[in-house]
Structure formats: C-alpha cells, structure tokens
Amino acid sequence: MRQNGNRIKNFVLDLVFPMKCIYCSLEGDWLCNKCLDLVKRDNYNLCPICEVENSNGAVCGFCRKNSNLDGLMVVLENSQLNQKIIHLVKYNFITELLNYIKPKIFSCINNNPNWRDYFVLVPVPLHRRRFLERGFNQSEIISNIIGEVKGNIINNQLLAKVKYHRHQVGLNAKQRKLNIVDSFAVNDRCLVDFNKTLVIVDDVYTTGSTMEECAKTLKEYGYQKVWGLVLIKG
Numbered sequence: 001m002r003q004n005g006n007r008i009k010n011f012v013l014d015l016v017f018p019m020k021c022i023y024c025s026l027e028g029d030w031l032c033n034k035c036l037d038l039v040k041r042d043n044y045n046l047c048p049i050c051e052v053e054n055s056n057g058a059v060c061g062f063c064r065k066n067s068n069l070d071g072l073m074v075v076l077e078n079s080q081l082n083q084k085i086i087h088l089v090k091y092n093f094i095t096e097l098l099n100y101i102k103p104k105i106f107s108c109i110n111n112n113p114n115w116r117d118y119f120v121l122v123p124v125p126l127h128r129r130r131f132l133e134r135g136f137n138q139s140e141i142i143s144n145i146i147g148e149v150k151g152n153i154i155n156n157q158l159l160a161k162v163k164y165h166r167h168q169v170g171l172n173a174k175q176r177k178l179n180i181v182d183s184f185a186v187n188d189r190c191l192v193d194f195n196k197t198l199v200i201v202d203d204v205y206t207t208g209s210t211m212e213e214c215a216k217t218l219k220e221y222g223y224q225k226v227w228g229l230v231l232i233k234g
Helices: 002-016 078-092 094-102 102-110 128-134 138-151 173-180 207-221
Strands: 072-076 118-125 159-161 185-186 197-205 225-233
Touching: 002 128, 072 128, 072 197, 078 094, 078 138, 078 197, 078 225, 094 102, 102 138, 118 138, 138 197, 159 207, 173 207, 185 207, 207 225
Parallel strands: 072 225, 118 197, 197 225
Antiparallel strands: 159 185
16 A cells, blocks of 8 residues: 555656756656766776876875875766766755766766775765754765675775764855864774775765865874766866
C-alpha cells in the first residue's frame, strides 16, 4: 500500500512539476542526453597550488613546503554546467544528478594510470548539525560511486568534523582558511594502516582550504601519503 501511495504521489508531482533538464529545460530528465554529452572529463595534470604542468597532478617540489597535500585528482572540467550540477546537489538536494554523471566518474578513474585499488577513500565529513540540515554528505556519495567501480576501501569515519562554521561560499581565500582551521579531528577508533595512501574526497576544490586542513589533520596524526580527489577545481 505504501509503495502504491508513493507511486501515486510521484505521478501527481510529475504532472504538476514535470522534471526538466537543468541546463536546457527539456522535459523528461534532470539531464537530457544532449546536455549530458556536455559533461566532460578533466585530464588534470597540474600542481594544484601553482598550476605548473606535470604528469599526474602531484604538488610540485617548490610548493610542497607550503602544502599538506601530495597531489590532487580532478574528475570533471570546470564548466558552467558542472558547477550547476554540484550546486543543485549540494544546496537543492538533487542528489539524483550524481547518478547521471556516474559514467563520467567511472571513465575518469578507469583511465587514470596513477589510480591504485589500494587507495583508501576518506570523504570530507560534515558536522553533525550540517548533516542533519542537509540529510546527506555529497562527499560520501561520490566516494561510494568510486568504490562501485574500483572496489577501494571507504573510511567515512576516519575524519570527524568537530567545528560548526558558516559556509565557505562567498569568502575569500584568507577568510576560508580562517573559517576552516581546527575543524577536523582523527577518530582513533577507525584508523587504517599508516602506510596506506589516503585520498580525501570532496565535490569542489576552490582555494584548497578544506582539503589542506583535512590533509594537515591526517599528517599530524602520522599518515604520510595524502592525496585529494574532487569533481571540479574552481
């Protein structure tokens, strides 16, 4: 009975508020096939700090002294459409959009010669209050998608968000860094092998303040190899 009720509810909603492509407004899907073709993979081979070109997105030797990250992997090009997808997932809670771009994520990971199945995925955590407000953690969803295709271990409890702060959106680089400082802690009940390469997973890398703070927390605890992976780099 409950399933029938949900079907009727969804049918009525589709009649009153038909699903439209978020980019061209064509009715039928959140992303029509034509617009989905516009979602391109990124072949990111730059130092994420100074953007000097290299072979794998590693932090260059010059920037290493100023970075806790060892490198950054980027899945999608930084386009208006990709930005809109992430914004709608994060702030309008349309998490189904991540299912549409699954094949793009699969393709990126499968074609990355530097990817290893022994990498441990560590989603950027949300503060409990933020999680209750949103109802999901998009970084965990992205990690689960990667885990589907490569089978990597996902440790979503290694890092904990211990500080509640305002959103980073709208802040400049200095404000973002101050806003996020001391926000994370390692959960010593959920440790993994210290020799493992950890990959911090998030949706967007803008100034890198969140990713850097996560990497700093992990390295101060004793982890030696910490990379980042994001859908887009702003």
